[in-house]
Amino acid sequence: MNYFMKLRATSLQVLCAALFILSHHAYGQLPRLKVSDNQRFLVTEQGDPFFWLADTAWELFHRCDREEAIYYLDKRASQGFNVVQAVTLAEIDGLQDPNPYGHVPLEGLDPTKPVEAYFEHVDFVIQEAAKRGIYIALLPTWGDKVFKNSWGEGPEVFTVDNAYLYGKWLGTRYRMHTNIIWVIGGDRNPRENTKDAEIWDQLARGVEEGAGGKDRALMTFHPQPAKPGGSSNWFHHADWLDFNMHQTGHCPNQATYRIIAHDYGLMPTKPTIDGEPLYEDHPNCFNAKELGHSIPDDIRRIMYWNVFAGAFGQTYGCHAVWQMYTPDRKPINAPLRPWKVALDLPMAHQVKHLKNLMLSRPFLNRIPAQELVVSSQEDDNTFVAATKDRDGHYVMLYFPSGKPVSVDLSSLSSEQITLTWFDPRTGNAYTEGSIRRNTNHRLVPPTTGPVGHDWVAILDTK
Template identity: 65%
Template sequence: MRIVFSTLYFVFILVSSSFSQNSLPRIKVSDNQRFLVKEDGKPFFWMADTAWELFHRCDDEEIDYYLNKRAEQGFNVIQAVALAEIDGLNSPNAYGETPLFENDPTQPNPRYFDYIAKVLNKAAAKDMYVALLPTWGDKVFKKGWGVGPEVFNVDNAEVFGRWMGQRFKDFTNLIWVIGGDRNPRENSTDVELWRAMAKGIASGTGGIENTLMTFHPQPSAPGGSSNWFHNDEWLDFNMHQTGHCPTQATYKKINHDYNLAPIKPTIDGEPLYEDHPNCFKPEELGHSIPEDIRRIMYWNVFAGAFGQSYGCHAVWQMFTAEREGINLPLRPWKVALDLPMATQVQHLKNLMLSRPYLTRVPDQLMVVDTQVDDESYVIATRDQEGSYAMIYIPTGKEVTLNTSILKSKTLKCSWYDPRTGAWFDAGIVSSSPSFTYTAPSTGGKGHDWVMVLDAM
């Protein structure tokens, strides 16, 4: 069978060169190691949608429908998996193809990966990047959920990674994400296995300088991918999964990785999904609401994340009435594409790119008030050069700030509505070490606002 695989592989590499590719500027880490930028140095704010089952469950028409909608909503990254979670090895894709011959990672099915290449081109044509997970973690170990089968070991993980790297090396809109919702187990070879897959990918692309790569964990502490791989050369940026409970102080996890050495960018790659059962307890806690998701996203970015991933519970699994849903999805995926936060995420991206981006730093010293880690936690970010500051106020309360760090004694004050992206002029104020502001509306959760202070 290894001879058969080698022949298929050789033929496939020749054929693959015939695929036309829509080139986008490659994404790289910024010079200050805090953000992602395009090749020309322009800021890239990661605004991702989670579509784990996209390659596995969608046909051409559905792919077009999905990408058109997400492009209209301002998304620029799609997170999807090659060897998918929902019986991804034995349940074929929309065209009857499974990814591996005999479930052997050293024998990939070229036709299955042809379709992934086609989707990558479709995404590139809409100026969208794909954060590609080579495999979901249940193919390494199931650990109570997922159907597997467990097919990877250290040796074949490197072989599969090298094949994947070679197959997709020419796609400029590709970001590599290994791990697939699994934390390495103690007293196992898991860390070595994921390192082997990363090594294989880098080898297949012609070198680590040709990859942008991270690791997608389960919820963990104190960091995310940094817990195991922070010092690995292949890990270009850290990724968290902060999970599906609305009460997480997610800014603490971002802050942890932000302060590590060496400096690497960090992001929450899987926060609370829209329409997801809160803490997986729908009967007791209901499903998530936009107010909680929005708060988590602003917390993360203001704490130092270089962007933000979004997810919808029906969309990640491409749920339809004909399919058995996982954890009680509330509506079909095409309907769920228009849920409120899918539109509101772009307001966060637009806000952050409206001011100098690559000199932005978190700064909690601006918040004078004593705070507790609850849903009212106020968080601040500012320009390192002192030209602006942004303060996110989750509950519309009164807040006292130290604005003396800004470079002007006179500041233009504006309010930004994270629900609509609308701006409201709040006049001219004087810089002060202790100045009290009150948001345009009060009333607890849902009355969140961003104060923007610009030096004049």
């Protein structure tokens, strides 16, 4: 059967079981996540594949009241998102500007004195997310609380000592919540000849201890755009870092697949993901006047490139949504519309097609397969990316503009191959027919053009 059709893919013991059920009822029924045995993906504690499809909602805890948070979570759950990235000590003056209920997160700007009322609201949002099948990628703080650099409100409040204590308090508070993924950092790269890296390291170790150990604290680090890797530049060998995260930034014309490929090739092997790509409706390269704002084609291209290059999932972002922009708030970098309206931008509805596509085939055996494209290519917006499974049962190729290429199909497991064209804009697909395995087959997508003509070729063996 064509895989595409599967898209709609003793008394003490009793006491322990009862306690387990009660705790899961209180904190959400989601299974914990862990790194797969081959160190390339995330899976549930039962071993089921987990495709990370995240939305960026940095200001969710800080700017949304309970009704707004539920509205947001309901919308994103309906659109297929399963992760939301949010910050406890938020970016936009998160230490001194109160949340909708008048609470700031820290007493006297002291990380060792968290304010209970503020974190009760955070508790509520995390629990509501779990009810909707959503994991929270939880940042303990935005990076400006470690150092402001040239932007951010700060103030700088963290030291090596209090970072550990704050992390331990936070890890302890959420140790029973099964829907948390810990994200250290927050748009800051550790500076040389400072204690930055040590502060982040101690924060991570505090979280891990408070959460009850490494197997209860799945963790990464969110950097600024960096080369050659992302979090790997500083923490690849840290035992607390379970997977690498990139911020590939907010320009549309970057070869992001090469950034993902760098960390994919590192040893020891760790999963990798783009945790902050170009946002939808974002000023391109922060220059709206000359370069305009991003469009859905830019977002799709980056997402499919990254996943086909080896990422275990992909984060989406919308420029108005991350800051929860409303007309009565000071805009940051020219958002185009209020956040509730922006929740329904085209890519917010299209991203689920990527998740569904990848989970429609055996997922944990998937590898990058760029060597299959034998045509000469440039690092531009026409670059065709390829992925396959190790056993040669399928190949997928992403065509950003419908440009034909020649491919080597000799590694597939059967002489007869079914070619299906998948539309990433709609999630629809149609089978073109059968082709024979050979070393130089020319693939011609159904349409071609710079905008609105991207396609995925799916090659399944019989």
